[in-house]
Amino acid sequence: MREISIGEAARQSGIKVTTIRYYEERGLLPAPPRSDSGRRMYDAATVERLGFIRHARDLGFRLEDIAELLALQGQPGASCAPADSLARRHLSAVRARIAALHALEMELERMVSGCDHTDTAHCRVIETLSDHARCIADHPAGVTGELDTAGARGAG
Amino acid sequence: MREISIGEAARQSGIKVTTIRYYEERGLLPAPPRSDSGRRMYDAATVERLGFIRHARDLGFRLEDIAELLALQGQPGASCAPADSLARRHLSAVRARIAALHALEMELERMVSGCDHTDTAHCRVIETLSDHARCIADHPAGVTGELDTAGARGAG
DNA sequence: CCTACTTTCTACAGCGACTGTAGAAGCAAG
DNA sequence: CTTGCTTCTACAGTCGCTGTAGAAAGTAGG
CATH class of the missing domain: 1.10.1660.10 (Multidrug-efflux Transporter Regulator; Chain: A; Domain 2)
Structure with missing residues (x-):
């Protein structure tokens, strides 16, 4: 072949x-x-x-x-420590990302579940965004910004 | 002011x-x-x-x-349905992303925990990557690729 | 007033991991 | 020969910024 x-x-x-x-x-x-x-x-x-x-x-x-x-x-004799370390660092990044997304999930849940669907003047979604009281915005997780595109590949 | x-x-x-x-x-x-x-x-x-x-x-x-x-x-009288729908769609995307990352997390865990740290010839990390048997790669989650940068903002 | 420093301005390049476009050429089948 | 697929190169676009360059304007101190 x-x-x-x-x-x-x-x-x-x-x-x-x-x-x-x-x-x-x-x-x-x-x-x-x-x-x-x-x-x-x-x-x-x-x-x-x-x-x-x-x-x-x-x-x-x-x-x-x-x-x-x-x-x-490509180097069969070399130590695998670097590969291991790389994978571990990546795992940490994935976990941090999950944690950050969980925080988002919760605030989004509060937002959409609290909306009574009348009009924008009373919309919980708009209200929440307008009100910049302290929330996740003020302690924006320790995400390093490293991990972003994982899993976003199309199914071909 | x-x-x-x-x-x-x-x-x-x-x-x-x-x-x-x-x-x-x-x-x-x-x-x-x-x-x-x-x-x-x-x-x-x-x-x-x-x-x-x-x-x-x-x-x-x-x-x-x-x-x-x-x-x-900006339109206080309008229905809040579009805002609500947008927020709900976003929440779904966040959840899908979390699910996809959980799958990654598990495979990465298996990878690093199974490595006995001898050399690259027997490194579990390298091995796992070399072996493209079916795994998450073959059913790459229903992530639309929409959500990517959330939470990656610096703490300014 | 002069100097030094900071802020602001515009315009454009770069990040990461591709995707899409344009136009040209090669190749196989009818 | 024509049609249609594949391949080639080179470059622009995606997203949400960030960084750079060079210039002009503002502010503070001497």
């Missing part, structure tokens, strides 16, 4: 053609050999690598971190 | 000067009158409006939705 086209690689990995090219540009994939007419020709190993990337992306890792994980994967 | 400078408005609302200008550009704020030398002069009502925006942003509403909420706020 040599000579896999970019379209075929996309089908096998579940990553779009344009995204594959983007990963190459960002250094996550080596520049592959080209056909006479200039088309990218991939091998099975590269498609494997794409699977690794997809899985890591689905877990919300950033491309920069994925590059590091790929590098670690 | 007429003639509030942009810097003063920023201080009072907790929104940065550059962000206020950005909101104006995006149509969330009306273009304010200018001083002789061309500087923006705000009034108390606009600072109130900024407070509304900040609160809504802290709750994770998108600027486009905030513009709609602001418009609704």
